[in-house]
Amino acid sequence: MKLQSRIRESLLEIDAGLSIHDDEWEREEGGGGKTWAFEKGQSLEKGGINFSDIAGNELPPSATLGREELIGLPFRATGVSVVFHPYNPFVPTSHANVRYFEAGPRDNPTCWWFGGGFDLTPYYPFAEDVEFWHKSAKEACLPFGVDLYPKFKKWCDDYFYLPHRQETRGVGGLFFDDLQLENFDQSLQFVLNVGEVFQKTYFEIFQKRMEEPFGQRQRNFQKYRRGRYAEFNLVYDRGTLFGLQSKGRTESILMSMPPEVSWNYGWIPEEGSPEEDLYKNYLTPKDWLKETK
Secondary structure: OHHHHHHHHHHHHHOOOOEEEEEEEEOOOOEEEEEEEEEOOOOEEEEEEEEEEEEEOOOOHHHHOOOHHHOOOOEEEEEEEEEEEEOOOOOOEEEEEEEEEEEOOOOOOOEEEEEEEEEEEOOOOOHHHHHHHHHHHHHHHHHHOOOHHHHHHHHHHHHOEEOOOOEEOOOEEEEEEEEOOOOHHHHHHHHHHHHHHHHHHHHHHHHHHOOOOOOHHHHHHHHHHHHHHHHHHHHOOHHHHHHHHOOOOHHHHHHHOOOOOOOOOOOOOOOOOHHHHHHHHOOOOOOHHHHOO
């Protein structure tokens, strides 16, 4: 909840004109949360910073995929989920979440694990911003192990991939699940560090690009590419599936969806255009730290 508050404070420092929906909710089966959704700001079009802490009698299928020993167990799931959809097409969309699960009796869980990460979805990318994003991701991991960044970077590339489009959703970042480091406290500190690094890094990119001039062409392309974001969230995202399957609060779950989206049949970018640059140079997994040196 402190992480949710810190990200909210950072957001209000750069966009105080947001229309805010701030509400707490409870879930019939157990637990609840605090939704902080916003729209129609000066720089941000839509998004949210949500906290939830829920309990249930049985883990849904999305949480037991590949883990048959957990089927039928009661659970607790808590975390923070963040998404930002900016107006300016030169500012990337971004998503982050950190979460904790335990399965089994509340006073003596059978197992526990952490998950989360962050990713960046640019429309008109800047190589230096992508390098900065991945450098920050690497620095978030280093105090906890030199092997974590390459492992979680690849996991992110693989996870945020749309097979039906044969492209990544964006330029990646970090993704991890089923995480247990040396102990609970170290694992918790790692995911909190991931959340704090996301906050600092994204807002630095945001402020750097929020005054870039743009026109209707760039807005149209932004709306077209937002379609990929919607496709991923509705077809592949495990968090969305878990929320819906666990009978979560639908409005809070779908706050991640972009406000305006377009699908244009058969569209391809013009040769040599900035739009083609995204497709040719940014939508396949790369070693960004090496590529940009």
